[in-house]
Amino acid sequence: MQQRRWLSRNFLLLLLGQVSSLVGNFTLKFALSMYVLEQTGSAGLFAALLSLSMIPTVLLSPFGGVLADRVNRRDLMVALDLLSGSAVLLAGLLLPRGHSIAVIAVLLVVLSVLSAFESPTVQACIPQMLPAEHLAKGNAAVSQVQALASLFTPFLGGMAYAAFGLLLVLWGTVLCFYLTAGLECGIRLAVQKGQSRNAARTVRQDLAASVRFLRRDRPEILRLLLLAALVSLFVAGTAVVGFPYLVRTALGLPAEAYGLAESAMGAAAVLGSVFVGLTAGRLRLRWLAAVFLGFGLCLLPAGLVFALPLNASVRYGVLLAMFCLCQFGCSVFSTCSITVIQACTPETLMGKVMSLVFTLSMCAQPVGQIVYGALFDRFAGAPHWVLLPSGAVVCLIGLASVPFFAGLERRAPLREAGNKEPADGSREGLSAGKEG
Numbered sequence: 001m002q003q004r005r006w007l008s009r010n011f012l013l014l015l016l017g018q019v020s021s022l023v024g025n026f027t028l029k030f031a032l033s034m035y036v037l038e039q040t041g042s043a044g045l046f047a048a049l050l051s052l053s054m055i056p057t058v059l060l061s062p063f064g065g066v067l068a069d070r071v072n073r074r075d076l077m078v079a080l081d082l083l084s085g086s087a088v089l090l091a092g093l094l095l096p097r098g099h100s101i102a103v104i105a106v107l108l109v110v111l112s113v114l115s116a117f118e119s120p121t122v123q124a125c126i127p128q129m130l131p132a133e134h135l136a137k138g139n140a141a142v143s144q145v146q147a148l149a150s151l152f153t154p155f156l157g158g159m160a161y162a163a164f165g166l167l168l169v170l171w172g173t174v175l176c177f178y179l180t181a182g183l184e185c186g187i188r189l190a191v192q193k194g195q196s197r198n199a200a201r202t203v204r205q206d207l208a209a210s211v212r213f214l215r216r217d218r219p220e221i222l223r224l225l226l227l228a229a230l231v232s233l234f235v236a237g238t239a240v241v242g243f244p245y246l247v248r249t250a251l252g253l254p255a256e257a258y259g260l261a262e263s264a265m266g267a268a269a270v271l272g273s274v275f276v277g278l279t280a281g282r283l284r285l286r287w288l289a290a291v292f293l294g295f296g297l298c299l300l301p302a303g304l305v306f307a308l309p310l311n312a313s314v315r316y317g318v319l320l321a322m323f324c325l326c327q328f329g330c331s332v333f334s335t336c337s338i339t340v341i342q343a344c345t346p347e348t349l350m351g352k353v354m355s356l357v358f359t360l361s362m363c364a365q366p367v368g369q370i371v372y373g374a375l376f377d378r379f380a381g382a383p384h385w386v387l388l389p390s391g392a393v394v395c396l397i398g399l400a401s402v403p404f405f406a407g408l409e410r411r412a413p414l415r416e417a418g419n420k421e422p423a424d425g426s427r428e429g430l431s432a433g434k435e436g
Contacts, residue, residue, distance in 0.1 A: 010187050011129045011138065015145055017183040018122070021081060022149035024176025027157040028088065030262060031169040032104055034161055034255050037248050039101065047241045047373025049101075051366035053108030058362050060116035065355025066206045068121040069348065073128070074187045080118045081184065084111060085177030092170035120355035127342050127350055128189060139342070140277035143335045148270055158259025210352035213345070220408050221341055225360040227292075227404065228337070231397055233364040234390050235295050235326065237372030238302075240365070242386070243323055245376050250383055251312045261320050268324035272331025283336060285409035286402070291329040293398030296391045298322040303387025 036049060068076065091107040122142075130138040160169055214222040247258045276283065302322040305315045338357070345353045375386045 008129060010189065011126075011141075013183050013187050014122070014125060014129065015141060017077070017081075017180045017187075018142060018145050019149060020176045020183065021180040022146055023153050024088075024173040024180075026149050026153040027160075027169055027176075028173040030153065030157040030259065031161045031166050032108070033244055034158070034248070034258070035166050036101065036104065037244065045373075047237075047369040049105055049108060050240060051369045051373075052105060053112045054362060054366045054369075056109055056112040057116040057119075058359055058366070060113060061120060061355040061359040061362070062207055062210075062352070063355075064117035065120040065124070065210065065352035067117060068124045068355070069206065069350065069352055072189065073121050073125050074184060074189045076121050077118060077125075077187075078181045078184045080114050080121070081177050081181040084114050084118075085174045085181070087111060087114070088170055088177065089174045092167055092174070095167065095170070116355075116358075119358050120352075123338065123342070123354040123357075124350045125187075125189065127345075137277055139335050139339045140273050143273035143276070143331055144270055146269070146273075148266065152263060152266070156259075158255045158262075162255050206352050210349055210356055213349055213353060214356065218344055220411055221344065222360075223404065224337060224408060225357060227397075227401060228333075229360055229362075229364040231292055231295060231394060232362075233368040233371075234299075234394050235330070235368075236365040237368035237375075238299060238387065238390055239323060239326060241369050241372045242376055242383070243319065246319060246383060247316065250306075250380070251316055253312065253316060257316065261316075261323070264320055265324050265327040268327040269331040272328040273335055275328075276332055276335040285336065285340070286405045288333055288336065289398060289402040289405040291333050291398075292401050293395055294329050295326055296394030296396075296398055298326050299387050299391030299394060303384040303391060306382065306384040306387070 036045070087107060087110045091103055094103050126138050126142065157169060160172070214225075243261070244258055247253050247261060248255070299322070302319050305318045341353065341357060342350070372386065376383060379385045
C-alpha cells in the first residue's frame, strides 16, 4: 500500500483552520475573562462561569465521539464552526442591550456544547490523515499551532480589548470562525459508516465498545487519564482561575501585563511541542513522572513570593516564570499522551475513545475551578496559603506516579507508537510490536 505523505493537503488545511479557530477562541476567552474580572472583581464568580461553561463539554463529549465516527468528519467540523461564529455574532448583538454577564454565561455554555462535538472530531481526523509513523509529528504540529495561537493572541487581544473594548473582539472572533469553516470545506475525507435506524441503540453500543476498550483492552490508558484528571484538579484551578486573579486582582496589574504573561506562556508551550517533535523517537514515558513532579515544584515558589515582603514586579516575574514552566510541561505531557492513545486505538473507535479522553481529562476541571475560586476569595490577602499546600500535594502525586509511568512505558513505549492495534482491539498488535 502506498504510504501517505507527511504534510498532505488535508492536514495543511486542518492546521490552517486550527490557526484561525484558535486565534478567535483564545482572543475571545482572554477578552471575556478580563471583562468579567473587571466587572465583578470576584475570583469565585469568574470560576463559576468557567465551570458552568465546561459542564456541557464534559457531559456531551462521548456523544460527540459517537457522531465523529458515524458521519463525515469534514462536514461536521464545518457545521460546528459556522454555528460557533453565529453564536458569537448573536452575543455581540445582544451585549449592548444589557445583562452582559448573563449573555456571556449563555455564550460560554453554547460554545462549550459545540466544543464537545468538535474536539474529538478534530483529534479523530489526525490518524485518518496521517500514517501511523507520523502521528507524533502530526500531534506535535497541532500542539505547536495551539501554542503559537496562545503566544500571540493574548498580547494582541489585550491591546485590542484595552483600546476598543469587548465588542470589537467579538466581531473579530466571528470572522475567525467563518474563515475556519471555509478552509475546512476544502478537506476531503472518507465518509464514515452511517447511522443505524435505532439511534439510541447505536449510541449505547458505541459508548459500550469504547468503555470496554479502555477498561479491558487498555486499562493502562484509563489509569493514565484518571491520574491526569487528579492533577488537573490542582493545576487547572491554579492556572486557569488563580493566575489571572493573582495578576489582575492580587497584584493590581493592567490587562496588558496579563496579556504579555499569556503570550509568554504560549511561547513556553511552543517550545514544549517543538521539543516533542524533535525528540519523538527518543522520548520515554517514564519521564512524564518528572513532568508531574515539576508541576508541584513550580507552585511552591509561586506561593512563596506572596509569603515574603516583595514588590509586585518581583512577584509577577516569579509567577510568570513558574507558570511558563508549567505550560512547557503541559505541552509535552498532552502531546505524548495523545500520541500513545491514538496509536493504540483502532480506527473504528478513534472518535469515541478520543471523546472519552477529553471527558475524563475535563471532569476534574470544573471542580478545581470552583474550589480554587472560593479559596482565592477566602485567602485574598494571603494567596500563599492556597499555592503552597497545592504544590506539596502535586509533588506527592508526581512521586507516587513513578512506578506507573515505568510500567506504562513497558506496555506502550513512545518509540513504538506506530504499531497500531488490529481493528478488533485485541492486544496482539502491541505485543507484536514489543517483541519486534
